[in-house]
Amino acid sequence: MKLSLQSQLILYPLTIRQDKKHYIVEESLSGEFFEMPKVCIDAIQLINQGESLAVIEQHLIQTYPDDDINLVEFAEQLLALGLIKEVDGEAIRVIKKSQSPKGFMWIPSWVGQLLFNKITSKLFVAVICINILLAIIHPGLLPEYQDIFLFDSMMLNVLMYMAITLVLIVIHEFGHILAVRSYNLPAKLEIGNRLLFIVFETDLSPAWKLKPQQRNRLYTAGMCFDQMMLFIAFVITLSFPEGHALLIGISGIVTLDIVIKIIYQCCFYMKTDLYYLVENITGCYNLMENGRQYLCKWLPFIKKDSTTETFVGEVKVVRMYGVFYICGVLLTLSMFAIYFIPQALYAYSQVLPELLHPVGNPYFWDAVVFLGQTLLIGGLLVYSWMKNRGREKISW
Structure with a gap:
């Protein structure tokens, strides 16, 4: 999908909330949140009004003369974030999966x-x-x-x-x-x-x-x-x-x-x-x-x-x-x-010597179970590491 200053965009529904310094933008379908400065919010509002990127860029250059304004680059960022629904009437295929938690609603x-x-x-x-x-x-x-x-x-x-x-x-x-x-x-x-x-x-x-x-x-x-x-x-x-x-x-x-x-x-x-x-x-x-x-x-x-x-x-x-x-x-x-x-x-130091006891000795089995417990904890740790690495690969 090639974007230009003549492009017109349609965005997915966004909820915008003012925060301490900037704005928090929520993509309603996926439940994802993004932090954006005021200049980006102005650009989004003009996009929603149906203006072309060229018109929006000229308006923002006049409003924010000290900022480096590049609407094509901004639109590419929006595209990468999955926030654009259509470009010049052509639908963008994006699989939207809700990231919002839905649990514990049974607690009043x-x-x-x-x-x-x-x-x-x-x-x-x-x-x-x-x-x-x-x-x-x-x-x-x-x-x-x-x-x-x-x-x-x-x-x-x-x-x-x-x-x-x-x-x-x-x-x-x-x-x-x-x-x-x-x-x-x-x-x-x-x-x-x-x-x-x-x-x-x-x-x-x-x-x-x-x-x-x-x-x-x-x-x-x-x-x-x-x-x-x-x-x-x-x-x-x-x-x-x-x-x-x-x-x-x-x-x-x-x-x-x-x-x-x-x-x-x-x-x-x-x-x-x-x-x-x-x-x-x-x-x-x-x-x-x-x-x-x-x-x-x-x-x-x-x-x-x-x-x-x-x-x-x-x-x-x-x-x-x-x-x-x-x-x-x-x-x-x-x-x-x-x-x-x-x-x-x-x-x-206490457990390893107990492995020298005969198999029928309770201290031997105490040592065996203890080592098994440590292996179990280690296994859970490796599982959580692998799970987190998998998330990182998906996010890239």
Whole structure:
């Protein structure tokens, strides 16, 4: 399909919402969202009025004399995004598949509003402050890598840790889901990975239908639920005597898991909830991609993303993000050094000698089951990696 300045276009139905700096454009059929500056919105509106690209280009050159206006190039971008329905009366064949989530509509919106409103927002902030204060007053509440080893059986330790982690993940993600439902929007739960971590992810793309300030609730909801669970774990640890070893041990695992998640949220080289919150507050919606493009000048091993563009006024934010990007990498290395590597070394130092026991010995089978569990976790991780790579190939 050849485009020229004499071309006239018909676009698919688009919903345009003004955002902090620019505009969010929603393609109604696919449910995809795009960020565009004002000049692009003016061009789209003139296209919808039936003007040719030549007329639109001349109008925009007069309106935006400092901008480099090229309507043919812009039309080619619209074509690549699948937003053009017809060119000069000739239909464009595009397979439209809805990307919008449609799940959890069975949860009434009032349930979400009951848990997320102006009063509960203040309550969550208070809980965060109390947790920080308790950690300062009682430093013994802070977790150590040995906290996951409750039993002599490594198999039971792994099962206990996996069960508690799974429950906490579900609670975290239902925070997001309930926050989405508080605005009567649908949600979707998926499985993915962050480095070596298998994670559940709530599709928060419907957030683009909301105002920027309203989106903050969706991004922080999971962390708010985490803080509530951490508060409960702190209270249990402080309230029960040492005689309740199992209960205190479970609270210790909860504390360890949530503290690791808090550290993980600060790893800005991944798209965590906290990353999306910062992105939403600053209004720089391609912060990671632009940050990588900025950092690759000095760090060639960072993958460059040339498909994104840094808008005017975002350079300072992108540079600051670059600093946090590097700090996040260092934070991850520290997390491995303090928690994960010592845990793995201790676990395997205890398990591998048990393989020398006779087959009938229970410790032998404990070691076998433990190694099987690690293989299962590794298999799930490889599956999530392959799934994500498949998505990347499809997107290209």
